[in-house]
Amino acid sequence: MNGITLLEATLGVDIGTTGCRCVAYSDQADVVVKAERLYPTSSPKPGWAEQDSDLVLAQVEECIKDAVKSAAEAHYRVNLISFSAVNHGLIPLFEGKPLRPCIIWADNRSASITEQWRIERRHKEFYEATCCPIHPMYLPGKLVWLAKEEPEIFLRADRFLSLKELLFYRWFGRFVIDASIASSTGLFNVTKFDWDEDIMRITGIRREQLSEIVPTTYVLRGMNREVYDRLGLSADVQVVIGAGDGVLSSLGAGALGPGEVTVMIGTSGAARITVATPTLDSQGRTWCYYLADAAWVVGGAINNAGLTLQWVREKWLNGASFEEVEKLSANVAPGSEGLMLMPFLTGERSPNWDPSIRAALIGLDLAHGPGHFARAAMEGVAYRLKSVFEPIVEMAGVVRSVRIGGGFIASPTWVQIVADVLNSPLEILEEPQGSAFGAVVLGWLAVGRIKTLDECTSLARQQKVVYPNTLQAIFYENQYTHYQRIYDRLYR
Template identity: 65%
Template sequence: MALQQASLGVDIGTTGCRSVVYSDQAILITSSEKFYPTQSPKPGWAEQDPEEVLTQVEKSIQEAVVQARNQGYVVSMISFSAVNHAVIPMHDGQPLGPCIIWADNRSTEITEGWKREGLADTFYHHTGCPIHPMYLPGKLKWLFDYQPEVFKAADHFISLKELLFLRWFGSYVSDASIANSSGLFNVHRFDWDEEILERVHVKQSQLSEIVPTMEVFQLTNPEVRKRLGLSENVQVVIGAGDGVLSSLGAGAIEPGEVTVMIGTSGAARITVDQPTFDEKGRTWCYHLAPGAWVVGGAINNAGLTLQWVRQKWLNNVSFEQVERLVSATPAGSEGLFLLPFLTGERSPNWDPNLRASLYGLDFAHGSGHFARSAMEGVAYRIRSVFEPIMEIAGIIQSVRIGGGFMASPTWVQILTDVLNTPLDVLAEPQGSAYGAVLLGWVAIGKLNNLHASKTFSRVDRTIQPTLIDVEFYKQGYQKYQELYQRIYGKKGSC
């Protein structure tokens, strides 16, 4: 019996790679997930072994391809999603050191110095990326200053996806989305920004060729095909960054359609038709495809915060037990507030030096209060990045949610009440890998355009705000803002 064609979405994430196979009707066939560690050899550092990452990515792909074949499908198209803001110094096709990932804050002193020089507007309005150690300019300047022997030896600086494409296709290429999210890309000229490159002592020849996110490659390397179990005619779409593909996978690509995600980190995003900036610099703007840009705000500490509370305060109890404790605890955690800046702040104020605070601790507080205050603190943080998205959107048509937090009905309801808006739960849970497949289908002509992909993004149910808790959390958010300003000495939205 002839094998049916299928498509593979590969999401190279922070902690692991997820490869998901879909039929031509967007039905999930199978998936494979492999993990890789992050090292922190010094406080504020976050690194990964690029060779270990690529090994696990290929194992994930290989396993998914085999599982699909066992179910009667052959993978005819692969499309990639990848985590943003990572850099690997290269020499003669080989890494000179570890991959410095988005969570790395070693360049904080450098980026804060640029802010004091008054460069924030220049960086932001050139690139759509605020000054922050997450982005590549600070990382590259740190390498120049503190590891000059590595910097001098490097002939290229690339991301994890670029390394994979180098190994598969023998050339240095970067999709426009990953390039845009580096902080080195000029959104107006749609090319590397010469002024910023000069500031970080990098030549354009040391960066990859920028190609469209829907660029299609033919995998002619027989060794790679054999290793992965792929056919000769497989098409490979370079794809985009994970955040913008999450919005596409959620079907949120029309005006007023917002996505909110809470996983290890968290974000709120909206798709617009041209580069769009926030006058207060609270958001970023990344390219998805021609006529489609995603504006968003992100927080470092979302599911990470609850994980920390569970491990450090609750004796590592199960998530099911955490849910029971939280559901039995009153809204507001009886006055306990957790401001969840365990690893610093991204949006909206971009301060990597902030650290978490626990306020209102009372003798009567117990395990449930700690857990619920973590969920509420994250929800307040999401609201602080949701508000500038609302301003950009004008009128909100829908808010679609995703991420691991959806396993907690209580947390979902807390977020619904804090945002005071109905939240749509999608039937398709795969997020960025699914978005990669949809983008790939447009690239190879299976779909006419991005808007046609909405056909495959189905809403399963809608969570409605609870009136009494909406009013309660409105007051709680005001208190949260006051605490932010008092503790951290900052004005404006927290």
């Protein structure tokens, strides 16, 4: 480029639910450029959530292309790419082509199937084998639904895979899945570190219909030359398969040590902690997914986090901007003057795994206006997050730090609400794209630029700490007790 020596950059590609985010980092872990491309989710029937995999992957490639081009303009050359991707997607494939839209994590169509398994008391069997509770989010229920309701597709399919697997098949001509995404399917036996034969038998699929499981640090080789040219990449670029977005969020936050908890609010929400071996909760409230050798991530997740506020904005606030919602919510007192939102628009994941329950507004009054709806949404999500934070705290014993990420950190009001509800200081990191950065760290480990994952702890730089307000924390503790009573009356 006109005689200019290009510096090297690593690209973290995060294939999320609502869009793809690409972030290029220098070797000093500084952000070089960012790019984003969005794509829609369709809901053709109540409880369904699908995406057009061809459209999604086209947008992923466009996002990568944008980032590579922008990096070059900033005098950087992308020589390493590592991937983060959303979990729990299911695409039936025949001869390399999708037979139907991808059924994503938010889909509840198999609720009656998983409920029957619960009635049959098979929860322990599934959970102990896979560290994944019985829930429509996971693949076993989706596969049985497909066999019953779309048998022509189920029988025709020669492969069942996720979005990232389909991308790599198109790039490299191989069916491979990283051990992290595999561990989140509900089909992976954590003890054998392989596909579970009994659960495959229950779902009616064969081993050859699933991808080859490889380490999260696996370097893919033999990319189609046309892909290099299309994306603007040099032929010597290295591609690391990476892991799931949840576990990489913890890695990107540098939360690998004892008592280091991460809390995330994006479309969904989660609380997580890293452990050395697969770990179960005695009450089955949590899941556990693989990150790397001697690094597993235990977590609890909620379906309806940023999704809830987005729904309130669109349905109740005439499509108000995020900035407008922030102002409205900031002008309403804690407790939203008696208005409480139970945020179960797409059912419940952790801790009780009930996909059938739905949202409710409690205490609606003539005096309530737009700001009350906005703040009640933020508070409702925070209460639900506390319900998954509590089992993680029990597992941690002593909480040393709580690091936060996701789109909600752009809202000072929402961050303060979460700090008060959890009654914990929250550490905000300089780089909020935790999953993309986690993918980059994993890529550096794969190619030997770092020797251990622990080295990432010094790379996750703290921007500031938000402390709970003592009086508001006491108030919210009482509100949470009230919230729990309402939850028990409505749903238990």
